[in-house]
Amino acid sequence: MAVLRAFRAVRPRAELAERVAALPYDVYTSEEARTEVSGRPLSFLNIDRPETQLPPGAGIYSDDAYEKARELFQKERREGVFLQEERPVLYLYEETVVSGGLFPLMPFHSQTGIVGLSAVDDYLFGRIRRHENTRREKEEDRVRHIRACKAQTGPIFLCFRESEELRLLFSEWKKRSPLFDFVSEDGIRHRVYRLDREEEIRAAEEAFSHIERSYIADGHHRAASAVRVSEELRREQPDYSGREEFNFFLSVLFPEEELRILPYNRLLRDLSGMDEAAFLRALSPFFSLERSEKGAVLPASRGDFGLFLPGGWYQLSAREELRGRDPVHSLDVSFLQDFVFDGILGIKDPGVSKRLRFVGGIRGAGELEEAVKSGEMAAAFTLFPTSMEELLCVADAELLMPPKSTWFEPKLRSGLFIHDISGKEEA
Template identity: 50%
Template sequence: MAVIKPFAAIRPGEEKAAKIAALPYDVYSRTEAKEIVAKHPESFLKIDRAEIQLEDSVDMYDKRVYQKAHDTLWEMVEKGTFIREEKPCYYLYELSMNGKVQTGVVACASIDDYESGIIKKHENTLAEKEVDRINHVDICNAQTGPIFLAYRANLVINQIIEEVKQEKSVYDFVTEDDVRHRVWVISEEHQITTLENAFAGIREIYIADGHHRAASAVKVGCKRRQEHSSYNGTEEFNYFLSVLFPDKQLSIMAYNRVVKDLNGMTEEAFLRKVSEIFEVLPLGKERKKPEEKGCFSMYLGEKWYACRMKSEDIPDNPVYALDVSVLQEKLLAPVLNIADPKTDKRIDFVGGIRGMEELERRCKTDCKVAFAMYPTSIEELFAVADAGLLMPPKSTWFEPKLRSGLFIHALERE
C-alpha cells in the first residue's frame, strides 16, 4: 500500500508566489533561462538553473553551480522570501487551462515504494541526466521540483479535495501561458488523517512525468541512508516531493514526429509506400487532427493526409499497440530507416502544445514529413506500467506543466 505523507513545506510568501513560480528546469536552455531571470529576477530558475548566476565559462554541471543554488535557496529562506510551514501538512495544487481543471495533492512519496514497484514507472532514465539532479538535490539539501504522479480516482480523496477547495486559497495567480494556479493548505488533523489512510488503501501509484527527478531523489535518499547508518525511516530523506492527480482529470497531449529526409525517396514514392501500409485519405490544405486511436495525420509536400492503421497491424501488447509504436514499427524503421528514435538525428519530436502549425513550419524549414499523432491515453500509460514494460521515447506530453518553487521539501534541517 502507498505511503503518501504530509510534510512541512518551505514555500513562498503569498505575495511572492507568482514571481517565484517557474516552469521545470529542463524546459529552457541556458540562454533562455538567463533571459527569463533577467525579466523576472525572483524566478525560481535562478535556483533550478543556478549556472545563469555565474560566468558563461562555468560549465552548467560544475559543483560551483550546485553550491550557488544551495546558497541562493537558503539565503531566501533566511530573508523570509520563503516561509517554513510550522507542521506537516498536505497541500492542494489546482491548475486550470483552456477550461479544464486538475487538482493534485502535494505530499511526499516513499523511496521504498518506488524501489518496490508500488510507484510504477513507464520510462527508462539516463544516468547522465540523473547525475545533474542528484547533485542539485544533494547539495541544496532539498527537493525543489515535484514529481507528477497519478492514481486511479478515489471517492474519499475527492471528497476531501472538494471540502478544502471551499476555503480561501493561499495562492491564486495566472502565468504568462494563461494557466491559473491555486494552492490550499490542508492543516486540519482529521483531513490529514483521512487523506493518509485513503492513500494507504491505494495499491498503485504511477509516475506520469518526472522519471529523472524521481530516480535522482531516490538515489539521494539511499545515499543519505548510507551516511546515517542509524536511520529509522522517518527522516525526510526517505521521501520525495510529489503532486498526485486522479486519472480522470488528466489529459495527455500528442507527441508528434518530424523527419528530416525521406531516406532517398521522392515524395511520390514515399506516399506510395505509406499508402501500401496504411489507409490514406488526401486532405489538401485542411489541417485535421486525428480523432481516434489508430489514426494519424501526415504532412508531406505542403499537403495533409489522414491515415488509418490497419487493425491487423495493432498487436495485443500494451507497448506495441501504442500508436507511436505502430508508426515506428511499420513505417519509421522499415521505410525511413529510423531504427532507434532515441539516437537517430534525422527524427525530432514536437509537443502537441505547439499545434499543427509548428509541423507545417518544420516541414518548410528543416524537415520533409511530419506526423500528427493521436494522444496516448492515461489508461494506456497505466497498462504499460502495470505490465512492467516501458513506453517508446516521447510517447506522452502532459500539459499544463507543474511549476517549481511553490513547494520545497528539505531533506534535513539547515
C-alpha cells in the same frame, strides 16, 4: 497501500508565489531558459536552470552551475523569499484553464491534486509505477542539483485510480480560502490550500492507505534522481531508521480521471535519402494515405496520423491488422516507431537519436510546418494522444512506453513547494 506523508514544506511567501512559480526545468532549451529568466529575478527557473546565471557558454552540467543553484537557493531563504512551515502540512493544488489562449485543445479543464511526500520504498517495490525509461545523464543532472541544494525542488506528477473517499475530502477542503491564488501567463489559475489540522492530515493518510498503487504521470527523471540520492544517503548512513527526510520525495497526486494528455508530435530530420514520393510509397504497406486539402491534419481518433512534407499535409490511417496486441505495441506511438522510424528509417533508439525531435501538442501545427518549410526538418508527424487508460495498462503490466509518449497539461509549477532533505527524521 500508498504512503502519503505531511512535511515541513519550504515555500514562497504568499505575496511572492506568482513571481516565483515557474514551469518545469525540462520544458526549456538552455537558450529558452535564458530568455525566460530575463528580468525575472525571483523566477524559480533561475535556481532550476542555474546555468542561466552564468556567462553564455557555461556548461549546463558544470560544477559552477550546481554551486550557483545552491547559492541562489540559500540566499533567497535568508532573504525571506522562501519560508519553512513550522510543522508538517499537506496542500491541495488546483490548476484550472481560465483562458483558451495557449490551450486551444483544452479550452476548459481543472485538476486538483494533493501535495505531500511519497515513499522511496514505494518506488523501489513497485507500488509507484512508471511507464517510461530514463537516461542516466539526465538523472545525474538532478542528482547533483538535489545534492547541491539539499532539497527536492520539483514535484513528481503522480496519479491514482478513482477514489470517492478522496474526491469528497478534496471537495470539502477546497471550501477554505486559498494560500496562493494567481493566474500565470499561459492562462492557468493556480490555487493552493493548506491542510494543517491533524485530523485533516490523518484523514488524507488514511484515505491513501486504501490506494493500492500510484503512477508517475510526468517527472520520471526527477523521481529516479530523488531515489538515487536516497539510496546514496542510505549507504552513507547505514543505521538510517527509514523516517529521515531523504527516504521520501516531493509529489503531487491527482485522480487519474481529472488528467488530460495532449499529443506528442514528431519532427524528422531526414528521409534516409528518399525523396517525398519514395517515402510515401514506403509508408503505403503500413498506412492508407490520402492528401489533405484542408490544411493541418490533427488526428481525431486512435490510429490516425498527420504527415507534413514540403509538398503538403497527408492523412494517414494505420492498417489495424498490423497493430500489436500487448499494452505497449498497441500504442499509436509504438506503431509509428516500429514501422516507420525503425522499420523504414533505421532509428532504433528514438530517445537519443539526433534525427528526431519531439514537440508537445500545446505548440500547435504551425511550429511543425515552419520547421519543415525552413528546411531544418524533412517531415512532421502529428498523433492522437495516448489515453490515461493506455498509460495505466502499460504501467500495471510493468512495461515501458517509447520515449515521449505523453505530454500532460497543465504542467505543475516548480518553486511553490520544496522538500528540504537535510533535516532530522520526523516522528
